[in-house]
Amino acid sequence: MSDVQEVELVVERREFAADGVLALTLRHPLGEPLAAWEPGAHVDVALGPDLERQYSLCGDPADRSAWRIAVLREPAGRGGSAHVHEEVREGDKLRVRGPRNHFALRPAARYRFIAGGIGITPVLPMLAAAEAAGAEWTLLYGGRTRDSMAFTGELARYGERVTVAPQDETGLLDLGSVLDELPEDALVYCCGPGPLLDAVEERCPAGALHVERFQAKDQPTGTDVEFEVELAQSGRTVTVAPGVSVLDTVRAAGVEVLFSCTEGTCGTCETDVLDGVPEHRDSVLTAEEREAGETMMICVSRCRGGKLVLDL
Template sequence: MTEPALDLVVAGRRRAADGVLALTLRHPADEELPAWRPGAHVDLLLPAGRVRQYSLCSDPADRRRWRIAVLRERGGRGGSAYVHDHLPVGAPVRVRGPRNAFALHPAPRYRFVAGGIGIAPILPMVAAADAAGADWSLLYGGRTRAAMSFTGELAGYGDRVAVVPQDESGLPDLAPHLGAPRPDTLVYCCGPAPLLDAVAGLCGSWPAGALHTERFQPRTSPDASPDTSRDTGPDHAFELVLARSGRTLAVPADASVLDTVRAAGVEVLFSCTEGTCGTCETDVLEGTPDHRDSLLTEEERQAGDTMMICVSRCRGTRLVLDL
């Protein structure tokens, strides 16, 4: 299973906020790029085998330009630093995607919450909600006003957007923004883990499927909030059947499904290896997955018909995947 990469060039770059670089990408022949919808991200294939995911934050109607926002990560693994330091205008860059695990679903009413660089996937969402005539509002928090990206673009929405720099106003007041649970309302949240956990806690009594979140880092506490609570089993060995080829592999207790199939020479798409990007999502044909990702909803976990093979395992002794 392979996915072709696009060879693009950097068409523009500007400082979007302190430590945040906005990059515009285009095809070298100015051809149309693949279509996408709000919530989508792309993989940047960087030197030394580094792959980094960045949300598209431009206008989906513009098929010739993609924009991403890249925060220089302090203490990161070097991917964001490479983007900041080695991708000038005109530089070639390989990109894979787009794909969308944070899709905006139709609704008459939305409550958006963003923290820091988490504004990137939310930006095209509010534009789509506004164009659709939905009732929506955005609560956007950050450390300082200077560190908050795209505030100029958001200013055009008036009082539907509340910008809350922590050094000026403290932490965002989530409860009044979200309000009481309503069956016509969807909540979309992206940002640091404490923000997502706080929103999930407040949405614990909301209708199933109302809350949609995207994490940049894997969950570290399974019991952090109602939407992250799950009972994972021990790391035991199990049998893995690849339905398309009929091959049977043994997944040891100390190796992932992804590692096992790759060691067997099976080509699969993967990227983050942390269960956050959705690249390695695979259909489950038989068996019960032991979900350990930070992406699937509780309803999707219960259905058990798909799993992230980079981190999730098997609750029983045999798993059949569509590979």
């Protein structure tokens, strides 16, 4: 896989984008330009020992002087959002790796964007890109309450193409208004909580739909069996035991590999498959990418046969 940048950035600005949503603007301490990115990209942010989280870039891709992320305070979370809200201050330095993009905006004449809650973050720069390209598009944006929905002020400039639908005012999102008469040449981009993504997947043609999940989707799994993994770069072969991931196995063998979520959602550990058939259990790859079998997320995915050859 392609290399990504890892750099220490300074928190230049800290401001609330909505109730419970904190936006951070990050810059290089020496003013150097940051890596280029496209709508849909995210970065890995190291918040402390064994505490790393992924956040979508939601600023302007043309502005390489700064990256903007937004973090939802999740009381029932695993500690990442609480750390950002309670500990991170302007002037602090954060180690950031990226960007990487598994939610890229493909060219199309028409788009239908659907966002739920903090899922607006990767969609926000997509709207600007679609607008600049002259595409026809609409956004359906839901949240618990109007005050909890981030960046509504920025969205106001798009007028009637944006429908803001707080649940306490309008109920659940009216997906039928977007998907029941979907133009054949339209692409649907959706990000938000799992139940919303599941509902959209049920109603939308698979070829038109692109989603990004913040939490792992339940995957059908087979019986874990032992298999071998040949590490092509070193010529070594390791045995992956039942119940043990490829990631843990290769790390135990002393192989350095990038990883983060260990749940198959972030794409950090994506690895090229040189031979063999992966059993995909991630929430990142599209159906077409799974069928091609050219890469796999080694934190969760396994092997459909007795052996895989990986570019490690």
